[in-house]
Amino acid sequence: xxxxxxxxxxxxxxxxxxxxxxxxxxxxxxxxxxxxxxxxxxxxxxxxxxxxxxxxxxxxxxxxxxxxxxxxxxxxxxxxxxxxxxxxxxxxxxxxxxxxxxxxxxxxxxxxxxxxxxxxxxxxxxxxxxxxxxxxxxxxxxxxxxxxxxxxxxxxxxxxxxxxxxxxxxxxxxxxxxxxxxxxxxxxxxxxxxxxxxxxxxxxxxxxxxxxxxxxxxxxxxxxxxxxxxxxxxxxxxxxxxxxxxxxxxxxxxxxxxxxxxxxxxxxxxxxxxxxxxxxxxxxxxxxxxxxxxxxxxxxxxxxxxxxxxxxxxxxxxxxxxxxxxxxxxxxxxxxxxxxxxxxxxxxxxxxxxxxxxxxxx
Numbered sequence: 286x287x288x289x290x291x292x293x294x295x296x297x298x299x300x301x302x303x304x305x306x307x308x309x310x311x312x313x314x315x316x317x318x319x320x321x322x323x324x325x326x327x328x329x330x331x332x333x334x335x336x337x338x339x340x341x342x343x344x345x346x347x348x349x350x351x352x353x354x355x356x357x358x359x360x361x362x363x364x365x366x367x368x369x370x371x372x373x374x375x376x377x378x379x380x381x382x383x384x385x386x387x388x389x390x391x392x393x394x395x396x397x398x399x400x401x402x403x404x405x406x407x408x409x410x411x412x413x414x415x416x417x418x419x420x421x422x423x424x425x426x427x428x429x430x431x432x433x434x435x436x437x438x439x440x441x442x443x444x445x446x447x448x449x450x451x452x453x454x455x456x457x458x459x460x461x462x463x464x465x466x467x468x469x470x471x472x473x474x475x476x477x478x479x480x481x482x483x484x485x486x487x488x489x490x491x492x493x494x495x496x497x498x499x500x501x502x503x504x505x506x507x508x509x510x511x512x513x514x515x516x517x518x519x520x521x522x523x524x525x526x527x528x529x530x531x532x533x534x535x536x537x538x539x540x541x542x543x544x545x546x547x548x549x550x551x552x553x554x555x556x557x558x559x560x561x562x563x564x565x566x567x568x569x570x571x572x573x574x575x576x577x578x579x580x581x582x583x584x585x586x587x588x589x590x591x592x593x594x595x596x597x598x599x600x601x602x603x604x605x606x607x608x609x610x611x612x613x614x615x616x617x618x619x620x621x622x623x624x625x626x627x628x629x630x631x632x633x634x635x636x637x638x639x640x641x642x643x644x645x646x647x
Contacts, residue, residue, distance in 0.1 A: 295329075296378065296439070296460070296461055297436070297439040297440065298325055298328055298329060299329065299374060299377060299378055300378065300436050300439070301325060301436065301440075302317075302322070302325045302326070302329070302374075303370060303371075303374040303378075304316070304436060305317025305321065305322070305325075306322075306352065306356075306370055307366075307367055307370050307371075309349060309352070309353070310352075310353075310356045310363070310366040310367070310370065311363040311366060311367060312363065317349070318349075319348055319349045319350075322348070322349050322352070323347070323348070326343060326347075329343065330343070330344065338377055339377070340373040340374070342355050342356075342373075356369075356370075391411060391412055391413065392409040392410060392411055392412065392418075392420075393409065393410045393412055394407055394408075394409050395407070395408040395409060395410055395417065396408050398419065401520075403421070403423050403537070404421065404422045404423040404465065405421075405422055406419055406420065406421045406422075407419070407420045407422065408472060417472045418457070418469050418470065418471070418472055419469070419470045419471065419472045419473070420467055420468070420469050420470075421467060421468045421470065422462070422465050422466075422467045423438075423465055423466045423467065438466055439459065439461075439466070441536050442459040442466075442468065442536055444511075444512050444535070444536050445459065445468070445535060445536045447510055447512070448506075448507060448510070448512065448535060450502075450503050450506045450507070451503075452499050452500065452502065452503035452530050452531060452532060453503050453506070453507065453531065453532050453535065454470050454471060454473060454523070454531045454532065454533045454535075455470060455471040456468055456469070456470050456471075457469045457470065457471070470533075473523050473525065473529075473531050473533075474525055475523040475524050475525030475529060475531065476523065476524060476525070477519060477520050477521075477522065477523055477524075478519035478520070478522040478523070478524055478585070478589070479519040479520050481524050482519065482588075482589060482592070486592070487589060487590060487591065487592050488589040488590060489608075489609060490590065490607060490608070490609035490610055490614060491609065493586060493589055493590050494614070494639060494642055494643055495528065495643075496524075496530065496589070497582065497586055497639050498636070498639050498640065498643060499528075499530045500517075500522065500530065500532065500582060500585075501582065501632060501635050501636040501639050502636055503530075503532050504517070504532070504578050504582065504632045505631075505632040505633050505635075505636045507532075507535065508575045508578070508631070508632050508633075509633075512535060512536075513573050513574065513575050513577065513578055514532065514534075514535055514578050514581075515566060515573070515577055515578065516534060516537065516562070516581075517532070517561065517578055517581035517582055517585060518561035518562075518581065518584075518585060519561070519585060519588065519589075521533050521534045522585070560584060560588075560594040560595070560596070561581045561584040561585060561588070562577075562580075562581060563576070563577035563580035563581060563625075564580075565577065565625060574625070575631065575632060576625050576628050576629075576630065578632060579621050579628050579629050579632060579635055580621060580622060580628065582621060582632075582635070583595070583618055583619075583620075583621020583622045584621075584622065586618050586621070587600065587604070587618055587622070590604065590607055590610075590618075591603050591604065591607070595622050600619060600622070601615055601619060604618060604619070613642060614642055617635075617638050617639065617642060620638075621635065
C-alpha cells in the first residue's frame with residue numbers, strides 16, 4: 286500500500302459530512318458546498334460496510350437543495366435540526382469507534398515507553414505479524430473538548446503519510462479508540478536527544494555538525510512538501526547508534542496551538558520547552574512559517590553544545606569558548622536565532638551552510 290496516497294478514514298469522512306450538514310442546516314451555507322456534499326455522499330454510498338446503515342435522506346437526496354427542502358421540514362429551529370443530525374450520525378460514528386477498538390484484538394500491549402501532556406506511547410506487538418509498533422494515544426483533552434479540533438486532527442494527520450524520509454519517523458496509521466485519537470508508527474529503538482544529553486553530556490563540535498546535517502535535511506524535505514514541524518526540541522528528536530536519527534511528532538499543530546495558547550493565557554510567560562520555540566510562534570500559536578523551524582533547530586544546536594538555553598548577550602562568547610569552535614560555525618548557529626528577516630530564509634539555505642561547515646572541517 287502506498288501511504289502517501291492514503292484516503293481519509295471513514296470516521297473522518299462521516300465527521301466532515303455531519304459537521305458540514307449541521308452548519309448548512311443552521312444557516313452557515315459556507316460550511317459545505319454542493320460538490321463536497323456530492324463527493325462525500327458518493328464515497329459513503331459506495332462503501333459496502335455502510336450500505337444499510339446510512340440515514341435514508343443521504344440515500345435519497347442528491348444535492349444540498351434537496352437536503353435543505355428535507356431538513357427544514359424536520360424542524361423549524363436550528364436546535365432541532367442539530368439534534369436530528371446528531372441522532373442519525375452519532376450512532377454510526379459510535380459503531381465505527383467500536384469497530385476500530387476491535388483492532389486491538391490483533392495487538393498485545395507490551396509496555397508504556399513514553400508519556401507527556403498529550404497522552405502516552407505504548408510498545409504494542411502485532412500478534413500475527415509478530416512485529417512491534419509504537420502507538421501514540423492522545424488523551425481526550427487533546428481536542429480541548431471541541432469536535433472541530435478532533436476533526437482537524439484527522440485532517441492534518443493525513444500529512445503524516447506524505448513524509449517519507451530516513452530521518453523522519455514513519456507513520457502507518459491513524460485512528461480513534463474510544464475517545465482517544467492514536468497514531469501507529471515505526472518502533473524506533475532509540476532515545477530522545479534529552480536523554481543523550483543527560484547520559485553523555487554536551488556534544489563535541491564535529492558531532493553536533495553531523496547531527497544538524499541529518500536534521501536539517503529532514504526538515505528541508507518536510508518544508509519542500511509543505512509541512513512545517515513548529516515544535517522542534519530535544520524531546521522530539523530520537524537518536525540511536527550508529528548515528529541514526531529520527532524527528533518525531535510532525536502533524537500535531539492542534540496540540541501545539543492549544544498548549545501555547547493555554548499556557549500563555551494562564552501565565553503570560555514562556556512555556557515548558559519554549560526556549561526552543563521561535564518568539565514569533567509563541568506570540569502567534571497559529572503561525573505556520575518554515576523559519577520557526579530554523580530558529581528551533583538553532584536553539585537545539587546551541588543547547589547540545591553549551592548545555593544551556595540561547596538567551597542573553599554573551600551567546601557568541603559562550604560558543605567561541607568551546608573547544609573546536611570557530612567563527613564560521615558560531616555565526617551559522619547565531620544566524621538561526623536572529624529575528625525572522627535576519628535568519629536563514631529557508632531550511633535549504635541552512636542545510637547548505639551546514640554542508641559547507643562540514644567540508645571545511647575535513
